[in-house]
Amino acid sequence: MKIMERLLISNWAVRWLMCGAIGAMSVSAIYFNVGKHSYADEGGLWASLGSLILLLALLVMWNRITPAVASSPTPPAQRVYIATRWEFVLLGISLLALLAEINGKVFRIRELLVVSSHHQFVLWIAGIFTLAYGLAGWRYVWEEKTGRDGKPKRIRVRIHEKTFSQHLASIPRLEIIGVGAILIIATIARTWELETTVRLWVDEIHFSNPVLHFNTNMNIDLLIPFSSVAAFPYIFPYMQWHFVELIGWNLVGLRFLSVIMGVATVLALYLLVRELFNRRIAFLAMATFATLPVHIQFSRLGLNNIADPLFGTLTFYFIARGFKRPHQMRANFIWAGAMLGLTQYFYEGGRFLYPALTLGWLGLIGGWAYVRHIRPMLTVSIFNRTKRRAIIGQLSTVNPMPIVRAGILLWVVAICVGTPVYYTLIARDQSIAKRLDTAGVSHRTASQLESPENLAKHVANRLYESLMIHVSIPESQVYYGGDTSFVIGLHIPFFLIGGFYALWLMLFGGIFQAKYVIGATLMVMWIGMTWFGNVFLEESRISARYVVELPALATIIGLGAVLIGDSLMIHDEKWRNRMATAMVCFIIIPQTVYYFSYHLPLFNVQFRDDRGRNYDIEDALYRSVGFPDGTRIHIVDFPTMYSPDAHNILRFLTRDRGVEMSAVTMKPADFTDEYLQRLTRIIDHAFYLPPIDILNIERLKAHFGDELQGPFYTEFPASIEKGFVLYYLPASLLQGNTPAE
Structure with a gap:
């Protein structure tokens, strides 16, 4: 028994048990992280063993004798009151209600049917802040002060909170x-x-x-x-x-x-x-x-x-x-x-x-x-008339109402x-x-x-x-x-x-x-x-x-x-x-x-391989940012991005350049001679094709001949393997336009 008692109070017992828990959990981590599903059962068994060892360590720590710390009696504090800032509360509720009606349009108030998004955001922030600020209130105590007439008066004295600094x-x-x-x-x-x-x-x-x-x-x-x-x-x-x-x-x-x-x-x-x-x-x-x-x-x-x-x-x-x-x-x-x-x-x-x-x-x-x-x-003693008063007195010290x-x-x-x-x-x-x-x-x-x-x-x-x-x-x-x-x-x-x-x-x-x-x-x-x-x-x-x-x-x-x-x-x-x-x-x-x-x-490799598309369309859109105003982007691939999404990404990237371009995606089977014949020549065109799509590349070269510029390849490292080859066709009336690489 003495050996057990000495063991339980020994710091080394806790250390060795913790080392054992770490070892078991580490083996569990190897099974989980390396073996994946194949060794999940083994990982679970080692984790269970580590948990049992850790439980022993916690029980040993729990068994330690800790000296009782005598709590010094706290003097009764002066009662503190809280005053609600009702004007801010009402303002906050009103602002949030106004925001709700602007968006919900239940009452169809003419002045609230069209309101600036900036004003709505201000209403949202101001409403939340003023409501919380108002209900939080300010703390005060009552103190007596002698007036000019010599009579004592009760006044509210605000408690100043600690500033942020x-x-x-x-x-x-x-x-x-x-x-x-x-x-x-x-x-x-x-x-x-x-x-x-x-x-x-x-x-x-x-x-x-x-x-x-x-x-x-x-x-x-x-x-x-x-x-x-x-x-x-x-x-x-x-x-x-x-x-x-x-x-x-x-x-x-x-x-x-x-x-x-x-x-x-x-x-x-x-x-x-x-x-x-x-x-x-x-x-x-x-x-x-x-x-x-x-x-x-x-x-x-x-x-x-x-x-x-x-x-x-x-x-x-x-x-x-x-x-x-x-x-x-x-x-x-x-x-x-x-x-x-x-x-x-x-x-x-x-x-x-x-x-x-x-x-x-x-x-x-x-x-x-x-x-x-x-x-x-709350024991059976509460039914004892002589002890009930003492129990009620103890309960009164526990005040859950705040x-x-x-x-x-x-x-x-x-x-x-x-x-x-x-x-x-x-x-x-x-x-x-x-x-x-x-x-x-x-x-x-x-x-x-x-x-x-x-x-x-x-x-x-x-x-x-x-x-x-x-x-x-x-x-x-x-x-x-x-x-x-x-x-x-x-x-x-x-x-x-x-x-x-x-x-x-x-x-x-x-x-x-x-x-x-x-x-x-x-x-x-x-x-x-x-x-x-x-x-x-x-x-x-x-x-x-x-x-x-x-x-x-x-x-x-x-x-x-x-x-x-x-x-x-x-x-x-x-x-x-x-x-x-x-x-x-x-x-x-x-x-x-x-x-x-x-x-x-x-992640870059996984995303480019997993998102229902073949080549890197985002890279093609980034390469198109410097093209002249009005250029039409043609992206040929399968599977490919939804055309409106590609167009909107291009709009987003060119928003601060003051140019308007359009983008369209299509399957290789839709990239035909008839499609090329329908293209207007008063604007520039940029064609992005998979490098392995030899058939459509040759079709493009045969259709436009020496007017076609390229091929151009991406220089962005993460996109080189999945990058499109670019061919650029300047407008027939605007010579000399070249793509910005």
Whole structure:
């Protein structure tokens, strides 16, 4: 027994157990990441073994005797009141109601039928800010002051909050430097060769088209869907339009809003994890997120998926901040409600996930608080008349009403902020879940799930796919692409250990602080609800549907890395910090090297091979940007891009050059002598053909003879293998025009 007791209190027991867990999880990662589906069972067995060893390590740490810390009694604080700024509340509600009617047109008010998009955006921003600012109010206390007549008077004395500069000055300089350095890394990773590394339209045609709409109509209703496929409000394309006007009509301008939102989410995650856990975990989570390949990818694409995790993370940050600062709970919960309302204006994943996750998280926190603080008091002794008074006296010290009131205000603000978009959709007879209607489980699949056995099997398969796309297999489409999972092989042990640790904290808590339990609960629910939500979709192995959970994924990886470091460096704070610094480097360097040296080149090859087209049409359109006004572009290939899409991409790229060109795509069989004879010669023509299409190349040469200029080949490195050969035909009346290569 003495040997066992000495073993349980030995730091080396924890170290050896943690090394065993790391070893088992590493073997599991090899099976998952290298073997893919073929060795999934072996990977699962090794992960289970690692979890059991990790459980032993956690139980040993749980068994440690910790000295009781005597809590010093806190003096009763002066009661603080909050005054609502009702004029701002009414103004905010009025502005949002005005915006809703401008877009919904229910009452057909003549003055509101046509309103500038700029004015609508101002109404949207001002309405949200003034509503939240008004309900947040200002804090004050009552004090007595002697008047001129010598009589005491009660006056309201405002409590001055800490200014931003004061708050910034209170943060340790080392923390500011560390956060700033990681933000710089995150910015560089998202802006480096933003256009040239992926010179492709990765589903971004659905956003470049509505951006073009603002060139011809600045009175677009911002809350209506801009497409029947990407049925999202015009808010995101409107903001993109400002960046392309500022930066240029190219992919940098189109994608720069995503860069800003991606970097902002990195900072938001640091703030959230610092509130829920500690600075060490926050730094590791931030470093992971800053260089997480899948998040870098979506931060470098002009898609609105990137907006969801920003406002979702800010929602949870303000809630956590409110719990940590009870005297500012109301204001923080109100701003959380504003952020939650903003999740309704972008991708549908965030629209459905974050309200459900917020409700579930707050519900679990309430249940956990009841079990921990109130339930122990509610014993059979309450029926004893002599003990009842003491129990009631104890219950009176637990006052849940401030949290209840703040929670109600959170949902009131969220509903007010989110209502305009639903008001518009219902009034315009649009589906409130158009993307779910098209991407949800099909009728054919649903008909196969009528029996409980088939339904259970379907759910299990989808949850298994969600796990595998994180640790083993690539996605089935090419948004992120690659040939591996979201988490690179070196970091899969961190993810597995962090996931088990978070689950342990959520279910047991042990001797750990309450805020760790709350934070772990959020992360487990965040990932779990995302995975469960994909059960209702026809295809679950698509990276775009997991962007909403990426902050939680980075936190779990950071949590696992910190647990490993803390377990190996027990009771040595200096070495724990050194280990955390080493972990930051071990996370940042491999992820960055992997993404830019291996993943991006592979993604370029995959996308050009997988998108239902043969040669690189985007490269042909880029090569056409310098052609004279009126030039007609002919792209011959099969399969090829939809002609209107090619034309709109060309319009987008030439918008700031003041030229009008047209583009048409066709199959090789349609490129006939009759087609060439119908071409007008008063404008220039550019013909892009596959180099192997000898028949049509010879037909083109025979038809136009010496007038035809070329061949010209692409000089863009990523497109050389898939590049078209270009032949240029100047207008018959305008000699000397040559293509700009």
